[in-house]
Amino acid sequence: xxxxxxxxxxxxxxxxxxxxxxxxxxxxxxxxxxxxxxxxxxxxxxxxxxxxxxxxxxxxxxxxxxxxxxxxxxxxxxxxxxxxxxxxxxxxxxxxxxxxxxxxxxxxxxxxxxxxxxxxxxxxxxxxxxxxxxxxxxxxxxxxxxxxxxxxxxxxxxxxxxxxxxxxxxxxxxxxxxxxxxxxxxxxxxxxxxxxxxxxxxxxxxxxxxxxxxxxxxxxxxxxxxxxxxxxxxxxxxxxxxxxxxxxxxxxxxxxxxxxxxxxxxxxxxxxxxxxxxxxxxxxxxxxxxxxxxxxxxxxxxxxxxxxxxxxxxxxxxxxxxxxxxxxxxxxxxxxxxxxxxxxxxxxxxxxxxxxxxxxxxxxxxxxxxxxxx
Numbered sequence: 321x322x323x324x325x326x327x328x329x330x331x332x333x334x335x336x337x338x339x340x341x342x343x344x345x346x347x348x349x350x351x352x353x354x355x356x357x358x359x360x361x362x363x364x365x366x367x368x369x370x371x372x373x374x375x376x377x378x379x380x381x382x383x384x385x386x387x388x389x390x391x392x393x394x395x396x397x398x399x400x401x402x403x404x405x406x407x408x409x410x411x412x413x414x415x416x417x418x419x420x421x422x423x424x425x426x427x428x429x430x431x432x433x434x435x436x437x438x439x440x441x442x443x444x445x446x447x448x449x450x451x452x453x454x455x456x457x458x459x460x461x462x463x464x465x466x467x468x469x470x471x472x473x474x475x476x477x478x479x480x481x482x483x484x485x486x487x488x489x490x491x492x493x494x495x496x497x498x499x500x501x502x503x504x505x506x507x508x509x510x511x512x513x514x515x516x517x518x519x520x521x522x523x524x525x526x527x528x529x530x531x532x533x534x535x536x537x538x539x540x541x542x543x544x545x546x547x548x549x550x551x552x553x554x555x556x557x558x559x560x561x562x563x564x565x566x567x568x569x570x571x572x573x574x575x576x577x578x579x580x581x582x583x584x585x586x587x588x589x590x591x592x593x594x595x596x597x598x599x600x601x602x603x604x605x606x607x608x609x610x611x612x613x614x615x616x617x618x619x620x621x622x623x624x625x626x627x628x629x630x631x632x633x634x635x636x637x638x639x640x641x642x643x644x645x646x647x648x649x650x651x652x653x654x655x656x657x658x659x660x661x662x663x664x665x666x667x668x669x670x671x672x673x674x675x676x677x678x679x680x681x682x683x684x685x686x687x688x689x690x691x692x693x694x
Contacts, residue, residue: 324370325493327357327486328393330423331403333374337440339475346403346440349475353482360487369486372397385668387412390419391426399489400427401436401469401482406443408451408458416450416537417653417660421458425653428465432509436469436489437462438481453537461653464510511651515606520566524577527564527604530655535560544591548599553666554676559588559598559683564649568607569617578603580619582641585682589690597679599686600642604649604658605631614645626671630662633671640682642675 333347354371361368372393394400400423408418427435445455469485472478515523528547535541535549540557542550548561563581567574585599603617611625614632624635631646644662649655666672 324366324368325399325490326397327369327371327399327401328397328423328427329353329371329373329401329403329482330394330420330427331440332405332407332409332420335405335407335444337475337478338473344475346405349478350403353479356479356483357486360483385664387419387422388664391422394423394426395430397427397434399434399436399486399493400424401438401485401489402427402462403440403478403482404437404443404462405440406445406455406459408454411451411454414539415660416454416534417656418451418454418458421454421461421653422657422660424462425657429648429654434489434493435467436485437465437467438478438485439468439471440478441471441473450537457652461511461651464514466509512654515651518566520574520577523566523606524564526652527566527606527649527655528562530649530652531562531564531602531604531659534656534659535562544588548588548591550592550596553663554672556676556679557593557596558600558676558679559592559596561585561588561599561601563601563603565603565605565609565645569605569609569613569645574606575617578617580617582643585641585686586689586693589687592683597676597683598642599682600644600675600679602644602646602659604646604655606649608647609645614643617645618643628662628665630658630665633662635675635678637678640678640685642678642682 329350331346331350335346336343337346350373354373357371358367358369374390402424407420409420411418443459445459446452470481472481515526518526532547532549535551536543538551540552544550544559548559550557550559561581563578565574565578569575581601588599609632611627611632614634615621615623615625618634618636618641620636624637626633631644633644635642646658646662649658666675
């Protein structure tokens with residue numbers, strides 16, 4: 321028997337909105353909406369909907385953080401409703417993306433057709449410097465998507481808009497027979513469409529710009545050059561060299577724009593300080609990447625290769641070359657989210673310490689080569 325329709329409501333929780341001449345917490349409205357949606361379709365006392373919100377969500381599996389659990393809910397749900405008030409949501413310490421931003425990107429990436437956005441006016445972006453930048457980027461991202469299902473100004477109109485949106489979305493789901501837009505569906509809307517219009521050189525530059533900016537915004541990071549940032553990982557200052565692969569890695573013309581950047585690691589040595597280690601290479605791929613493709617790009621078959629949801633991690637244990645390929649960097653938000661998730665994986669898996677150790681060895685190799693070619 322098929323289960324109930326899984327609905328996720330994504331929004332900021334601790335925000336006051338107008339209600340009956342006063343104020344009410346958005347979290348309270350979300351709890352009411354959960355109850356109302358689940359009462360919309362009752363058969364023999366059982367609801368045809370199961371609504372997930374942070375306030376009432378079941379505890380996540382033991383190996384997932386609350387952030388990862390929220391994102392996995394966004395990926396797996398049948399219908400995703402974003403209540404958008406201009407804020408990207410809470411951010412983990414030292415990071416630049418909000419949870420609402422990550423949830424929306426995950427939902428769109430899994431199936432564009434399930435996503436609905438209800439705007440809560442007036443928009444209320446935050447003023448703190450780090451939050452302001454994240455909110456500004458998120459607002460541009462949402463505006464470019466043009467997926468608004470309606471607008472609300474207070475608690476009553478928000479309830480009306482969300483309930484109407486859910487009802488209309490379910491009718492459309494039934495009419496299209498559950499057809500899925502698939503992981504690449506959003507590539508024809510918003511900024512992803514804009515990036516698709518670019519030539520290889522400009523798309524490459526766009527990917528690199530987002531990677532560099534995201535790394536620069538991490539605490540204690542500094543710029544080495546326009547493609548390189550020094551950032552702390554596992555208590556070491558890691559030189560991260562960014563590159564953008566503007567088309568599928570199987571396209572020779574795109575692949576040649578990136579080449580094997582680690583062959584020029586010694587050229588970064590004059591800009592590195594004594595405590596800097598690496599470089600480690602970060603390649604944002606506009607499309608997917610496989611283990612075999614990553615091995616070929618590295619040029620060393622007997623390598624450490626790990627496939628993660630974000631991409632493929634390869635490391636040469638002899639020359640200590642390290643490359644992280646990020647897949648499906650189709651716009652600014654997806655690029656930043658892939659990077660953030662990859663850095664989180666390094667921490668959670670314990671690989672960050674191994675990366676730092678290999679980076680220290682790579683720095684000694686690069687410095688020795690630099691002396692020889694001087």
